Amino acid sequence: MSYYAAFGDRLPLWAEIDEAWYFEQKPDLRGEILAQGFTDLSHYHEAVGAAAGLSPNPYFDEGWYRAKYPEVREAIKEGVFSSGFEHYCQEGFRIRSPHWLFSEEQYRWSYTGYDDAWLEAHGYPNGYAHFLSNTVSLTLTGSPFFDPFVTRAWFQSQSSPDQAGRHPYLNALNPSIGTVGEPRLSWFFDPDWYLAKYPEVAQAIAEKLFQSALHHYLTNDTPERFDPLPQFSESAYREAYPDVVPALRGGIFRNAYEHFLRHGAYEGRRPDTETDLGPWIVRFRQLGPMADREADHPFRQWMRAQFAPVGETHGAVELDERETRMLFLEEAEQCADIALRGRLDFTCHGEPDISVILVMRNQFALTMQALASLRANYDGPIEVIIVDSGSSDLSGQIENHVDGLHVMRFPYNIGFLLGANEALPRVRSAFCLYLNNDIKLFPNAVANALHRLQSSEDIGAVGAKIIRSHMRLQEAGSIIWRDGASYGYRRQDDPNIGEANFVRDVDYCSAAFLMVRTEDARQLGGFDPKFAPAYFEDTDFCLRMLKSGKRIVYDPSVAVEHMESGSFGLTDSHDWIQINHRVFFNRHRQLLLAKPPPHVRNAVLGREQKRGRETVLVIEDRLPVRRLGSGYVRSNEVVRAMSALGYQVSVFPMMDKANDPADLVHDFPDDVELLTDWHLDRFTSFIEERAGYYDILWICRTHNLSRLLPIVTEHGRYLPMKRVILDTEVIDTPRRFEKARILGAPKIKGSMAELIGDELASSHFCQQIVAVSADEAKMVRDAGYEHVSILGHALEPDPTQRPFQERHHFLFVGALYAEDTPNFDSLKWLIEEVFPHLHAMIDDPPLLTIAGYMDPDLDIKAWRELPYVRCVGPVRDLKALYDSHRVFVAPTRYAGGLPYKVHEAASFGIPIVATDLLARQVGWKNDVALLSAMAGDPRAFARQMVSLYYDAEIWHRVRLEALAAVTNDCDPNDFKARVEEILTRSLAISQI
Structure with a gap:
């Protein structure tokens, strides 16, 4: 029976016999096969070819596999297997790598979704089968030395028809006739430089000892003798970082370059004596949850920036907003053309879920794009009221192209403010959305806003995260300064930063997208005509709503793209801004006295309406996502409890670790600020920026307090020094003693009590200490600390039902x-x-x-x-x-x-x-x-x-x-009550 017949009808690509490849290895083989009576090439390979060291296809390297796994080589000698290929087909495929240009282990690590269970459910015996089956994918890789983008670009530069439509990995393994020189497969290896630097390698390739320069680099017996490219030096790296040498000697890394690619580059180590990756390390860290450890390797980004790309872009480019605005308009023209062909329909029978007020003046394409985006965004009944403010283009006939619109026409430019007020009495829904015509909605924006507005009767308005056409923030909620001026929070920043992605009460949100309760808007009389024709009308509207006792909520799950100032443009806008600013300031003078002075460094103090909520800074090793285990689930429950109790929580990670966006979305309440872009190296800057903002400091794990102690001792004026809580999570000393006893390690010097005292030495800095159990609480008290609380786990029984x-x-x-x-x-x-x-x-x-x-x-x-x-x-x-x-x-x-x-x-x-x-x-x-x-x-x-x-x-x-x-x-309720007791007690202790 064939040793790969177990895969059934769906034979993985790595198990198929590639006839052309097979005979390319040994051109005179056809006659030999016929002479021996074989009519099937696969039967010949099983019986003869594999044992002779022939590879079945370009995807499996028989010689390399035997050399890589000596235990397989020994099993072949003992007759257990006839070849490395037989071993791989029978059992090795589960965990071993089949080729020097693909690592099964790295593939699984890089793409964590492809675990055994997922692969089995989708019919793949291993990650390699999945990788090879995705022939249209240009993003997957199983080796840092194979970059599908670079590979494709190199072969495109050859203009060879032989490579058209082939998977870039196949091109990498088996270049066709027509290519000049050895292919460049990644930014991490330069084959031309390598062959020029080491002429003996070219000779070895000519003698068929190696297939290529890269094959030599990855498989030669003296890996530390060879540099992969001029920008990395083995000798300089070992000399600069002697701490790496023991790991090299111990065989943990093949050479210094492997350490650099896997760890050193992320740690800021230099590849040679001259190259500084500093800016690229910063850029990688700033990507936060969107960072892809493989695609955004700092050294790759540095290489791209320094050298002309091989047919690919240098990576992220700061876009010119003038150009993106033009693209926004061009896209609107295309969208309008498509919408005209398909006819949008807003016909609404009965009471609508929401009513939308949209004021337009000309700009037909923009309006059609906004309406198409609105219709695609929400499939429930929508009433759309269009206010035509003296249009002279196709906008004057828009009802002929879109079904179900309610159009109010004015022969003159009535403007947004007065036009919206004219439409308000005609609104039929209990919820009204003010919407600009120069926007596009991100997924579920309308439904998310409606859900938020309905979640509490005291919410009067919900505003959006507004992103400009060049993908930078216009606002993540807005601040009103003491002088009456306004500021869009985090304007010009990346929309994905943690500071822009948590729900909070704010001073106001722009009416580019503002959803309100219709009754509230009517009681306020809509926008005040004193601010006509424009400017400060939505700011005044929100402040009047706040004074009425309602909340203005910023929700980042409500997101829109906005071509800022695209819908209306007043030629004398500067004058109107000055006039209406004075009107606004005089009207709200008393309220504004409580606002911070106008400076961007005061933004964190003015970014939210605290409404009596105390603020807590939680410090953990990492953002405590639940799948990490190791105490992070409990820390996550602490954060959840604080949020449920009404505290405004920020979570600061000590370590600079990339995060899965899905974890962050699903594991935390949406009003928790996750500081994805910060870590220990920037802690001083962080607390200085937020001086006076926090009421409580909650530090998870004793070792974090020890690391922070020098910083908070010097810069304590920025933090709430009277309300510092240490959550020990674990007292480590007993574990060390037990570990030493079980593993037979040398006896630990000092008594248990002495070492517990040393472990908790930094705890004098805190007013309260939290332990996870009564036993550990007693250890803390025995060490001389008075205010100790116990906080265990929070779990709701959810028994599975299978018998x-x-x-x-x-x-x-x-x-x-x-x-x-x-x-x-x-x-x-x-x-x-x-x-x-x-x-x-x-x-x-x-x-x-x-x-x-x-x-x-x-x-x-x-x-x-x-x-x-x-x-x-x-x-x-x-x-x-x-x-x-x-x-x-x-x-x-x-x-x-x-x-x-x-x-x-x-x-x-x-x-x-x-x-x-x-x-x-x-x-x-x-x-x-x-x-x-x-x-x-x-x-x-x-x-x-x-x-x-x-x-x-x-x-x-x-x-x-x-x-x-x-x-x-x-019991989760008991857990939450204990958290509340600890936080409340911290206030009482601070007043002693």
């Missing part, structure tokens, strides 16, 4: 960051010490599923190759795994704090086998709510696994007891 008999296998959940971490140790103990006992007890043991982040630097290949282990990697929603598995295992041998994974598994109704350590930490007894065994007794742990897995009666009893324990210990 016992339909569930299978064991489940382990935990992030694997490094070998010296509790999760890695526990998994190693489980697989290497517990499972042998399990196998001795039962004939056909269940599988072990491992879910969670797995650092690519960790070597877990041996585990992944075990037939009873299945690694699924990070999983965004674990509920399906909890529902399908029968038993959760928590074999932790050393740890501190409170094990969230035990509480989480119990909340989903999957019974748990845990070590006695974790049972003590959650306060549950063996055989009540869980089964436990001593961490030093793998046989006892295996017995508990067998008992819980096969005994349905025990399984059901433990499941129900665990659900009851979670209800008692992790």
Whole structure:
């Protein structure tokens, strides 16, 4: 039977025999095959060709595979496999790389959505099959040395028809006749320079020892002898950064260049003695949640900027707004033409969901584009009232081209203010949207605004994040200064920055998009005619609404693109601005006295209507997204609780880490400010900019307080020094002692009490300390600290419903960051010490599923190759795994704090086998709510696994007891009350 027949009808591309490629390797092979009686090339390859070292196609390199994996080479010698290709088809494809230009591991790491479960569900045996099947994709890559954009550009420069329509990866592996020189496949390797620098390589290629310069660089036996391009020096890098040398000697990195590409460039290290990546590091960090670690590599960006691109752009370019405005107008012309052919329809029977007031003067194309955007944005009933302000172009006949419009015509330029007021009495909906005709709506803008407005009776108006045509902010809510002037918050900034992307009450929002309650607008009399013809009418309108007791809410999920000043333009605008500014200032003089003075550095103080809300600055290692585990779920719950209690929360990450935008959107309340562009290096600038803004400082993890202590000691005047709270998350010292005992490490110098005192030494800076359990709270008190609170976990039981008999296998959940971490140790103990006992007890043991982040630097290949282990990697929603598995295992041998994974598994109704350590930490007894065994007794742990897995009666009893324990210990309402108690208590302590 063919050793790749197991893939069925859908044979992966890497398993197919490429006849042309095959005979290209050995041109005289056709006669030999016929002479030996083979009629099928695949049969010949299985029987003869693979063993002879021939590759089946350009996607698999037989010689490289054998050299890369010596254990495979030995298995071939012993006759276990006939070739590397047979090994890859039978088992290696799951975790091993098939070619020097593709890494299975890197592909999975770069594109985290392609885990085992996703690939299996979509019919792909591995990531390589998925990569090769996406023949139209020009973005996927499995190696830093293959950039599909650069590759495509290089081959296009050859003007060779042989490459037309081919996947750029195939071009990279098998250049056709017609190309001149070796292809340039990425910015990270220069083949022409390499061949000129090392003439012996060209000779080796001529002798067919290597396929190309890049092949030589990636596969030669002395990788530190060769530089990949003139902008990187192996010797200079090792000399400049001696801390890297031990990792090179230990074989962690193939050479210094690998370290630089994977880590050094992001850390700001120089590739040689002259090159400074500083500006490109800053740019990469500023991309925040939109940063793609591969596509926006700082060194790649620097290379692009320094040298003429190979048929590609240099990357991000600051756009000229004059040009983008012209493009906006040109797009409007195209949109109008298409809309005319299809006819927009706003016919509305019955009461509309919203009424839209749109005032226009000429600019037919802009208006049609705005109407098309409106119709596409919201499919519910909309009443559209058009005020034609003396138009002389096709706008005068717009009702002939769009169905269902209500048009009010004026023979003169009535202007926006008076025109909108004329339309207001005709509005039929309870909700009215003032809309400019020079806008385009981003997805769901109308529905999101309507939802926000309906969410609370005290909201009078909802405004949008307004983005100008060159993709810079016009406003993220607006500020009114003490002198009556106004300022669009974060004007000219990137719309994706954290400061622009949280919901808050503001002074006012522009009427380019302003949704209001119709009754409120009528009670205010619409816009005040004193501000006619224009300027300050919407500012005055919002302030009058605030005075009436209603709120003006800025919602970043409501976003529009605006061609600023595109709808109306007054030739004497400067004069009208001056006149109406005086009118506005005199009318609201008393209210304006409470506003900050007009300066951009005061913007953070004026960006919101606080309405009695206290502000909290939460500092964590990273933005606490829930999939990270390791205490971040609990920190996330703290932030959620603060938001629910009415606090205005900002979250500051100490580490500069890219974030998945989906995590940020789904894991946090929308009124929380996530400071994606900030980190420890900029903390001083941050607190100086926000001097006097925060009421409470909440610091997560003791080590963060220790790192911040020198800064806050010197710059404490910028922070609320009387209300500083340390959330320890874990007391680490007991974990260190337990780790040393279990692993047989050298004895730790000093007593437990002394070292706990050292660990908490920086806590004198805080008025309050939070611990996760009563045991750890006692440690803090014993160390001499008085104001200590306990805050555990928040979980709502949500038991999965699949019955016992339909569930299978064991489940382990935990992030694997490094070998010296509790999760890695526990998994190693489980697989290497517990499972042998399990196998001795039962004939056909269940599988072990491992879910969670797995650092690519960790070597877990041996585990992944075990037939009873299945690694699924990070999983965004674990509920399906909890529902399908029968038993959760928590074999932790050393740890501190409170094990969230035990509480989480119990909340989903999957019974748990845990070590006695974790049972003590959650306060549950063996055989009540869980089964436990001593961490030093793998046989006892295996017995508990067998008992819980096969005994349905025990399984059901433990499941129900665990659900009851979670209800008692992790009540979200109790958690929120404890957070409120801590924050309230901080005020009382500050007044002592």
